[in-house]
Amino acid sequence: MGSVYPFKNYKELINFNLTPIVASLSSLKELSSIASKEGKKVGFHLKVDTGMGRIGVSINSVLKLVEEISSLPGVVLEGIISHLSCADGDREFTKKQIDDFTNVIKKIKYKKTVFSHIANSSAVLRFPESHLDLVRPGLILYGLLPFRNASNKIKLKPVMSLKTKIIFIKKVAKGTPISYGKTYVTKKRSIIATLPIGYADGYNRLLSNKAQVLIRGKQLPVVGRICMDMCMVDVTDLSQVAVGDEVVLIGNQGKETITVEDVATWSNTVNYEVVCALSKRIPRIYIGNA
Numbered sequence: 001m002g003s004v005y006p007f008k009n010y011k012e013l014i015n016f017n018l019t020p021i022v023a024s025l026s027s028l029k030e031l032s033s034i035a036s037k038e039g040k041k042v043g044f045h046l047k048v049d050t051g052m053g054r055i056g057v058s059i060n061s062v063l064k065l066v067e068e069i070s071s072l073p074g075v076v077l078e079g080i081i082s083h084l085s086c087a088d089g090d091r092e093f094t095k096k097q098i099d100d101f102t103n104v105i106k107k108i109k110y111k112k113t114v115f116s117h118i119a120n121s122s123a124v125l126r127f128p129e130s131h132l133d134l135v136r137p138g139l140i141l142y143g144l145l146p147f148r149n150a151s152n153k154i155k156l157k158p159v160m161s162l163k164t165k166i167i168f169i170k171k172v173a174k175g176t177p178i179s180y181g182k183t184y185v186t187k188k189r190s191i192i193a194t195l196p197i198g199y200a201d202g203y204n205r206l207l208s209n210k211a212q213v214l215i216r217g218k219q220l221p222v223v224g225r226i227c228m229d230m231c232m233v234d235v236t237d238l239s240q241v242a243v244g245d246e247v248v249l250i251g252n253q254g255k256e257t258i259t260v261e262d263v264a265t266w267s268n269t270v271n272y273e274v275v276c277a278l279s280k281r282i283p284r285i286y287i288g289n290a
Contacts, residue, residue, distance in 0.1 A: 001162025010034045014042055021081060023047040023055040025065055028075065035074030045079035045115070050097040052085045062104050066112070080105060080114035084130070087122035088147035094123070098130045105132070121146040125153045144260055144271050158260065160275065161251025162282075166215070166243050168194035169235070178232050179224025184209055190236045195247055198229045200261065202277035203249065205266040207231075213247050216240070250274075 003162075010031045013020045022028045049056030062080075070076050082101045085096050089184070098118060105116045117134035119127065124135050125146065129254045139146045143158035169175055169191060172178075176186045186192075193215070195204040199205045203226060211222040213233055223234045235241045250258055260271040267274070 011038070014038055014040055019043055019045060019078065021045045021047050024057065025068070026063070028069070028072065030162075032075045035161070036262075038074075041074060041076055043076045043078035045081045046077060048080060048082045050082045050084075050100045051093065052083045056082065058237065059100055059104060063107060063131040066108055072283065074233065077112060077114055079117065080108060080133075081116075082118045082158070084118060084120055084123050087120055087126060087130075089276065091126075094127060094130075098123075099125060102129075102132070102163075122150075125150060139272060144275070158251070160260075162278070163246045164195050164197045165246045166193045166235075166241070166247060167196050169243055170194075170209075170240060171213040177224075179208075179227060184224040185239065187235075187270070188236075190234055191238075193233045193235045193241065193245075193247075194246055195231050195233060196229065197249070197282075198227045198231055200228045200279060201281050202279045203231065204263075204274075204277065206269045207263065210266040211249075212258060212266075213249050214256050214258060215245055215247050217256055219256055219258070250277035 013035050014035060020031060020042070028044075031042060031044060036200050046062070047056040048059060050059055066077065068213060069075065069267055074081050075168060079241060082097065084094055084097055085266045100262060101116075101118050108114060109116075115133040117132055119130040119132070119135040121137045121140040123130040124137050124140070140154065140156060142160065143156040145151060145156065162250055172186055172190050172192055174186055174188050176190070178186065195213075197203050205226045208225040209221075209223060212219040213222060215233070215235060216221075216238055218238065219232050220235055220237065222231055233247070246253070250260055250263060260274050264271045265275050
């Protein structure tokens with residue numbers, strides 16, 4: 001099942017036999033018009049807003065809209081969907097969303113056979129009552145944790161690592177400023193390695209002077225402001241280091257690990273943003289069953 005929100009590309013979805021998600025009466029009428037012109041009967045899932053406040057039919061107008069569907073040609077209600085906003089934290093509000101959604105479902109299913117789904121990755125683990133007919137795990141499919149201490153409920157293996165190599169090494173004196181703005185100044189004679197990755201690659205500038213990387217199995221600090229295309233690491237504590245050495249920004253090296261969650265904490269964001277921010281400039285290497 002494919003999905004789309006109320007943007008004007010329903011014709012493309014229909015041609016590819018994908019299932020659209022409809023979030024308003026106007027978009028439903030548009031889908032009906034396109035389906036009729038194409039001479040097809042299109043099944044869709046109706047989006048209901050139970051508290052996310054983003055898109056979706058109001059919880060109070062769902063039943064009225066469902067009644068109108070039968071009069072529209074070319075469309076068939078196959079599912080009803082909602083989105084949890086706080087499943088990773090606020091238990092009371094999440095339970096209210098689930099209760100409101102299930103109450104509406106019961107009234108609709110009395111008259112029609114439809115699939116219902118509301119559970120995201122957090123809800124799959126924390127709210128079994130939200131599982132209904134289908135679930136929509138996202139983050140956990142990539143081996144990432146949807147909330148703090150989720151590892152107590154499920155064991156995951158991240159599908160992605162982020163690596164680069166040292167491209168330059170220099171010895172500097174005590175008191176040497178590193179990178180823009182002199183936000184880091186060496187406290188002793190130091191060895192600084194330069195890496196060919198920066199914020200244009202999605203390695204966030206907020207990681208400046210906070211992040212750690214792995215080189216030769218040891219955690220080492222990112223120093224100075226992260227630049228557009230490069231960043232620097234203090235490798236003074238390594239007994240050996242060379243241009244071309246592998247650097248792990250996310251992943252495992254030896255006995256050490258840096259997780260996406262670590263990077264998210266250092267940059268004061270969520271793991272979702274960390275992985276989504278990695279730009280197309282970074283080459284992807286796909287390895288099966290690694």
